Amino acid sequence: MRLSRNFFSKGAQIAAKNLLGKVIVRREGKRVWGGKIVEVEAYLGKIDKAAHSFGGRRTKRTEIMFAGGGFAYMFFVYGVHWQLNVTCGRAGEGQAVLIRALEPIGQGRSLTETPQGPALQRIASGPGKVSKFLEVDGNFYGEDLSISERIWIEDREEAVARNEITRAKRVGIEYAQEWKDLPLRFYLTESKAVSKRNPRGSGGF
């Protein structure tokens, strides 16, 4: 069943761990597809030097981070890629979880145009690839995942055990000083769909 707003109001660190194993579902007309979440990062809001919302910074881009849990925060990086985040916590906190990798499920355009086999498993193995696979961009900025008819997250009761999860430092935030090495990235250790630059076997805690 669909995750409710309450699920996301708990704060990014808790929500991030709980999101592993959940399924993002995307619908566009009769086409329904999505993937199991296998890698995430938590951004803790105003206090987190790695977060766009650090210091309570509100811009047109970050505004949705302060709206409370359960909204899509889309942003564009490196002039190339969209990234999908889900806002967390309470209004004003600026917390979010970055969805970094999915294992594909179902039949989407992205799936049918890709050769089946090993390549399919890695079709959404990185934050930029997740958005491309799900066909989401700035048009999904602020989408309410608790009521949206085109994207939501489901709990399919495939429980994830603590010992299946690796904790590691977050990627690409070397500027974040004392926050850069905190273990706020979580991924399913055995998944073949985790992002490429994931230093598997290192960086874990």
Added chain:
DNA sequence: GTACAGATTGAG
């Protein structure tokens, strides 16, 4: 107004 780095990726 201008400069520059960034929660990345795939090709070379």
Added chain:
DNA sequence: TCAATCTGTACT
């Protein structure tokens, strides 16, 4: 190793 080339921020 590098280009791609948008957005926010820190300066002139």
